Amino acid sequence: MxxxxxxxxxxxxxxxxxxxxxxxxxxxxxxxxxxxxxxxxxxxxxxxxxxxxxxxxxxxxxxxxxxxxxxxxxxxxxxxxxxxxxxxxxxxxxxxxxxxxxxxxxxxxxxxxxxxxxxxxxxxxxxxxxKPLMSAGSDVSCRVPCLSDEIEESTTREKSRGVKAIWKTLLRVAGRIRSDLKVLRQLRCVILAVTVMITQTTFLNFIMMLPFVAQTTDHSLQDAAGCIALMGVTNLVTRLVVSPLSDCKRFSIRFSIMLGYLLRAIGILVASLASELWQFMASGVVCGLGLGLSLSMFNLAIVQYMGMDNLRPTLGIIGLVAAGGFPILGPLIARHSSDAHTAGVIRDTTNSYLTSLCVMAALDLLSVCLWLLMPAAQARDARTELRPKTSYDATRP
Known part of the structure; x- marks a missing residue:
């Protein structure tokens, strides 16, 4: 991304x-x-x-x-x-x-x-x-800036071709990536990226681990598949209901995300203690509610907290951090192989799925705590942006 x-x-x-x-x-x-x-x-x-x-x-x-x-x-x-x-x-x-x-x-x-x-x-x-705007008796199209950018890009490509053109293109892309990375200086972006990394990893590992957990309580893989499908249905219904509500003035995107992460943690804990099929199904419903509440607000949260100007760089940073976090946290929690009873360093060390699931629930609760700090991060970033930038010449007597 x-x-x-x-x-x-x-x-x-x-x-x-x-x-x-x-x-x-x-x-x-x-x-x-x-x-x-x-x-x-x-x-x-x-x-x-x-x-x-x-x-x-x-x-x-x-x-x-x-x-x-x-x-x-x-x-x-x-x-x-x-x-x-x-x-x-x-x-x-x-x-x-x-x-x-x-x-x-x-x-x-x-x-x-x-x-x-x-x-x-x-x-x-x-x-x-x-729509075009009328100014001084002539049509001034709002499309002109966009079209001029496209003309400038096409002209740049025509001036130089071959290996030199490819090299210049790679340098421009690398420069833009470096420019996008600057958004990490804002604590709001750090909280967004870290919580997405954590919750995405726990969600994927929970889905992969649930069939093995169900088997330990003498339930079939078909039963586990039904619980996962029920999670998907609940997730979809919640997204369809919650996302339009975000247009209401009193709706809090931050509260929705925090509640979603909390419900996901509760659902994982329910699965860790479940023995009956209805308990696993209840876990799927609660996790589906949490997924719908949190993931449906992902795009809107970036716009609200980072602004439209930082939407693209923030999406890239979130994708980079999430992609880097999965191979780090994934094997720690759930490493699946041909052995159905092998699931990650924590599972191998403790010989218990309960510990692995509790760690995943704790990570989701950590995400809730990080979102509690979002107002403080906004205030800190606002102070940083308002702080005057002094140069060497300005500080000279």
């Missing part, structure tokens, strides 16, 4: 979006015909992960500039995509694997992903759709 903003500034959002969707489709095809497991690290993990991150980043960047009002209602459809995919795509791919084997399923799945090209074609800059 850290590459989404620099590449969009260099080539445009739609161009980068087309490339990322096409490469994601190619990633699935290569993975379906993979000659070895080692090749999958490149085709599925590296290539597929990078393309998914870039396309997801662009999606979150496109929507907010269009809506100064009713942003919550517009955000509803955006945040509803995740749980719908979780409920629909998983059984669809399973059916494809049973009927067409791995290669056939990979080809069909890649073709489905290519439909994203149609969606990307509508990723227009907001300036293209602003």
């Amino acid at each position: 850290i590459l989404a903003n620099p590449l969009s500034q260099e080539f445009g959002q739609r161009t980068v979006g087309f490339a990322s969707v096409f490469m994601a489709s190619l990633s699935l095809i290569l993975s379906g015909f993979s000659p070895s497991v080692s090749f999958l690290y490149f085709s599925y993990s590296l290539l597929g992960g990078m393309c998914t991150g870039v396309s997801q980043g662009i999606t979150y960047m496109v929507l907010p500039p269009y809506f100064h009002k009713k942003g919550g209602q517009a955000n509803t459809l955006l945040v509803a995509g995740g749980p719908v995919t979780q409920m629909v795509l998983a059984p669809f791919i399973r059916y494809l694997l049973e009927v067409y084997s791995l290669k056939g399923a990979a080809l069909i799945h890649a073709a489905v992903v290519l439909n994203g090209l149609i969606a990307v074609s509508f990723f227009h800059p907001v300036q293209w759709h602003l």
Whole structure:
């Protein structure tokens, strides 16, 4: 996701979006015909992960500039995509694997992903759709700045070609990445990035660990799959209800996120103590509520606390921190292998899933505590921005 903003500034959002969707489709095809497991690290993990991150980043960047009002209602459809995919795509791919084997399923799945090209074609800059203004008896189009930027970029590409042009492009992208990293100086961005890293890691590890936890209490994998599906349904319904409510003046995005993280921690603790199927189902419902309350506010929270100008850099930083945190926290909590009873350093050391689940719940509670500090972080950042910058000449007597 850290590459989404620099590449969009260099080539445009739609161009980068087309490339990322096409490469994601190619990633699935290569993975379906993979000659070895080692090749999958490149085709599925590296290539597929990078393309998914870039396309997801662009999606979150496109929507907010269009809506100064009713942003919550517009955000509803955006945040509803995740749980719908979780409920629909998983059984669809399973059916494809049973009927067409791995290669056939990979080809069909890649073709489905290519439909994203149609969606990307509508990723227009907001300036293209602003109404022209009348000034001094002539039409002054609000699209002029955007169009002039595109003309300047195309002219730059025409002046230099070949290896030199590629090198200059890489330097510009690297410079923009370095510029985006400056947003980490603000504590608000640090809190956003760290909490997303923690909660995303705990969520994915909880889903992977839940079937093994259910098996220890003599429940089948089908029962665990039903609990996960129930979590997805609850997540979707909560997102559809909560996101439009964010347009209300009394609605607190911060409270919604904190409540969501708290419910996720409670749901994980319920699963750690569960023995009956209804208890696992209750855990799925509570976690689904927490997911809906927190994840539906992700995009809106960035706009509220960082501002529209910092939306793109903050999305990139969050993606970078989250991607770096998963390989660090993931193996600590849940490392899954062919041995169904092996799940991470904590599970191997304590020989108990209870400890691993309690650690995940504690991490979600840590995220709640970090969000409690958000007003203090805002005040500190405001003082830093208002502090006068003194140069050497200004301090000389």
